[in-house]
Amino acid sequence: MKKEFIQSEAAGPNGWTVWGVSGRIDITTAEDAYARGEEIVRKSGKTALDLSEVDYVSSAGIRVMMRLFDLAEDNGKEFTVVGAAGTVARVLKETGMDTLLQMQETVNDLP
Amino acid sequence: MRSENENNRTPDEETRVPEENGGSWKFWRNAKLSIHKKLFFVLLVVSAVSFLILSIISLVGMHIIWEGVGAGGERMGHKAAEFTEDFAEDTIRGQMISVVAEKASRTERVVSLAAEEVEYISGHLDRILRQPADYKPRILPQASQGPVPSGKTYVNISDRVRQTEGITAFNEEIWLASNIADVFESMADYYPACFAGSIHGYLIAADVTADGSDKTFSDYFKRDYDPRTMGWYTLGTGRQKPAFTNVYTDSNGVRSVSIAMPYHYPDGSEAGVVGIDFNPKEVDDVISVIESSDLIMGDASFVLSPTGEVMFSTQKEGVLAISETRRDLRNSEEISLAHAAAIMTQGGTGIATITADGKEYYLAFAPIQSVGWSLGIVTNTESVLKLAQQARENIDAQTDMFRHALRSLFIRLAIWAVILLVGIFLVLFFVSEKVSTIFVKPLLTVIDGVNGIAQGDLDRKLNVKTGDEIEHLADCVNTMTDELKEYMNNLSSVTAEKERIATELDLATNIQEGMLPGIFPTFSGREEFDLFATMDTAKEVGGDFYDFYMLDEDHIALTVADVSGKGVPAALFMVIAKTVLKNATISAAGAYAGGGEPDFAAVVGQANRQLCENNKEKMFVTVFFGVLDIRTGVFAYVNGGHNPPLIGRAAGGAPRAGGSLTWDYVQIENPGFVLGVRKKASFTVEHLTLRRGDTLFLYTDGVTEAMDEEGNLYGEEQLKGYLDRAGNKETAQAILAAVKSDVSRHVGAAEQSDDITMLALAFYGKQSGQEPAPQEA
Structure with a gap:
């Protein structure tokens, strides 16, 4: 079943801001996701995108993560991804994103 | 026009008498009286x-x-x-x-x-x-x-x-x-x-x-x-x-x-x-x-x-x-x-x-x-x-x-x-008739006017001065007509613009498709392999592409790639990616003349670097690139963040010779990074050897991520399962057609959301030559 695309924001451990997304990150939601992600990245020191409720990440979604990673890097901040599993984890792995982002399995694993 | 349609109602509709409670009221409502x-x-x-x-x-x-x-x-x-x-x-x-x-x-x-x-x-x-x-x-x-x-x-x-x-x-x-x-x-x-x-x-x-x-x-x-x-x-x-x-x-x-x-x-x-x-x-x-x-x-x-x-x-x-x-x-x-x-x-x-x-x-x-x-x-x-x-x-x-x-x-x-x-x-009869006429006349004027407007006479003005809701209606229609006129004027320019863009996009799509090797059989006379590729684009001009070309007599390069995003930017990026990759490959192909194998990791790395140039929009492309030695069946490949292809191992000869294929995903030790975003990304060349009858199946995520109406992905499991069940086809084209058919069945009435690009190569090896093709396992 398709999950509705919902975004949330919460404080995580060790000063991380956890940006929760559910549903799909694809061409239709990528713009929204990037706008929200950019906002969070700009105001937070460390941003973790929680993908545990995400069913699917398309190449547009990969691009969102890539741009946010670059944005964080350019501003001396940190951006990573947690909770990726199944298809999402496989896509991240196939595209090499796992090597770029220091991905963690859960929020609690954040350094 | 509307009244004509109403008159064309079937007799069944006209004579239908409601049976629910409050029948008389419903009858009154349903009775199509003026x-x-x-x-x-x-x-x-x-x-x-x-x-x-x-x-x-x-x-x-x-x-x-x-x-x-x-x-x-x-x-x-x-x-x-x-x-x-x-x-x-x-x-x-x-x-x-x-x-x-x-x-x-x-x-x-x-x-x-x-x-x-x-x-x-x-x-x-x-x-x-x-x-x-x-x-x-x-x-x-x-x-x-x-x-x-x-x-x-x-x-x-x-x-x-x-x-x-x-x-x-x-x-x-x-x-x-x-x-x-x-x-x-x-x-x-x-x-x-x-x-x-x-x-x-x-x-x-x-x-x-x-x-x-x-x-x-x-x-x-x-x-x-x-x-x-x-x-x-x-x-x-x-x-x-x-x-x-x-x-x-x-x-x-x-x-x-x-x-x-x-x-x-x-x-x-x-x-x-x-x-x-x-x-x-x-x-x-x-x-x-x-x-x-x-x-x-x-x-x-x-x-x-x-x-x-x-x-x-x-x-x-x-x-x-x-x-x-x-x-x-x-x-x-x-x-x-x-x-x-x-x-x-x-x-x-x-x-x-x-x-x-x-x-x-x-x-x-x-x-x-x-x-x-x-x-x-x-x-x-x-x-x-x-x-x-x-x-x-x-x-x-x-x-x-x-x-x-x-x-x-x-x-x-x-x-x-x-x-x-x-x-x-x-x-009363005559007075009612008269009063009704008096009441309805302005309405008829409005209807007549609206019919005129509907037939395109946007300069028509309704002149009703009854001082009641009908006058208000007429005024509203006049206002609407004015706005419609203005809107249509705007629309025609917008439409013209859109048409221009659509034409250009169509052109872009045609150009893009034209850039793909599309005439099959491409390599007529080549008995060593059977190759077929398709690309079904989604609505808009997309970013997928496939490519294949001979580097020399014995080497054929295969590429399947997917540019992130859609539309003209993706198409442009795809053109660049395809060109850059092909140029780099051809430049490196000289190594064959020296008896060695070109450094495909460097080829892809070079292409990556070129794509990273001025890529502020962080466009990227996932690429599966490989070169097959049709004499030996050795397939050297580099993966740049792309889906792993499938390989069908033949048993008992090629399907066309009565054999059967067992499918599996190609093991990629180093997936590599997508091309276009990280200049320093490094890539690895891996090898596998095709035996006679083996078939390669390359695809983009448009296949595995095709969604049905419920949002369920077609998936890699299903793709493999289907090929195991039904991928035993005599030609590459038949394999692609079968997969496309199964994907279509899965998608059902849902809209195709992404380009579906597939490439299949059935390897038969040299039928006669100095070096015998590898034997079946």
Whole structure:
């Protein structure tokens, strides 16, 4: 079943801001996701995108993560991804994103 | 246009009658009537129903009034009839009493006058005898001497009286008394006889003959007549007042009543009795003449003496007639009559119901006091009741006429009401029609205008000035038309722009597709492999591409790539990526000439770096790139963040030779990073060896991420499973077609969201050559 695309924001451990997304990150939601992600990245020191409720990440979604990673890097901040599993984890792995982002399995694993 | 469509409705739709509750309302709603007709029906029905109710109320009211008035009238008629009956009876009885009183009074006057004459005679004689000096002796003719003229006074001394009384002794008294003659003669005009009978037996009298001839005297009269033996004498003697005899028939056969009273000597002793004959006709006249009146139907009148005898009567026979036997009515066998007679003789006044001669009568009576008589008038009760009955019948007839008149009035009114109903209904019909038309005309103007506008006449203006919602509607339509016009003007420019862009995008798509090697079989004459590729683009121009080209006689390069995003940017990036990658590959292909293998990792790295140049938008492309040595089957490949391809291992020869394929994903030790974003990304070359009959299947995520309507992905598991089940095809094209078909089945009615790009290569190896192709495992 398709999950509705919902975004949330919460404080995580060790000063991380956890940006929760559910549903799909694809061409239709990528713009929204990037706008929200950019906002969070700009105001937070460390941003973790929680993908545990995400069913699917398309190449547009990969691009969102890539741009946010670059944005964080350019501003001396940190951006990573947690909770990726199944298809999402496989896509991240196939595209090499796992090597770029220091991905963690859960929020609690954040350094 | 719309109305035409409505007219084209099927008969089934038109005649469908709703069966749910509130059917009539639904029917009204579903009945496809024009507003004109609806308005017309509403007006007509409301008016007609109101009028009908009014009519029914009126008719019912009229009926109630008719019933009420009719019944009331009937009751009133009966009451009036009863009342009239009683009233008639009472009136007649009252009138009888009044008539009898009046008759009694008149009779009283008649008899009183006669009585007074007698008193006068008596007093005169008394004076003559008391004052003899005042009178001369007067000698009157004697009856014995022969007839005397009618009305002349005479003296009769019968022979017997002369003998018994020795009459000569009284001659002087006779001569003195004879002075009464003047009085007698003065009364001759009124009374048939005036007389004075002496206590000594002589008679002084004046008689008026009926025919005026001389009075003759009978022998009896001359010889034996003695006044003292006469009834009138015995009646009058000793009286203080004149006394009346009953009616009798005298010697001349004439009915008569005598009135008598004594006269006196100076010492007060009786000198004799004077009297007059009174013609009873005077009383008869009085009692028999009944005043003319509609109500009084006097059947008879009679005078009763103090002794209960009938003295006068208009009856010739019967109990109320004059009786020869002098019967006393107080002793009548008829109790009612006897009782009434007793009251009458006692001087009573009143009215009674009596029975006489077997008939019932009203008897009204009143006393004639001076003579002690009582006058009675009888009227047959039947005639009174008949009169009253007639009055009642008359009223009943009037009541019936009233009822009939009322009934016919009611019927006339009802007929008029019905005529009026029909008339007013017709008027309502036409008025409703007219009013509906008036109401609907502006609507028709609006409809006509809107139809015109719908046919493209946007300059058309609706001119409705009704001041109501329809004018508002017309204004809105005008405003809408203006806005529509403006919008269409804008739209045409926007559309032109869009069309231009769409054309350009189409062009871009064509250019993009044109850039892909698309003519199959591409490598005709090549028996070492069978290659086929397809790209089904999604709606927009996409970023997928595939590529294959020969690097030399024995090496074929294969590429499947997917640019992130869609549209023109993706297409442009794809063109760049494809060009960059191919250029880099071809540049490096020179290494084959030296007997070595080009460094494909460096080739991809170079392409990556070139793509990273000025890529501010962070566009990227996932690439699976490989080069197959068609002599050896060695396949060198580099993965740049792309989906791992599948390899179908042949068993028992190629499918076209009856063998079968077992599919698995190609193991990629180092997936590599996507191209275009990280300059320093490094890539790794990996190798696998294809054996005869083995087949490579390259694809983009448009296959595995094809979604059905529920959002479920086609998935890698399913792809592999399907190829295992159905991928045993003889040609590469057939494999792609089967996969495409299964993906389409999965997607169902959902929209294709991404490009679906597939490439299949079936490896058969060199059929003849220096180096044998690798043998099957």
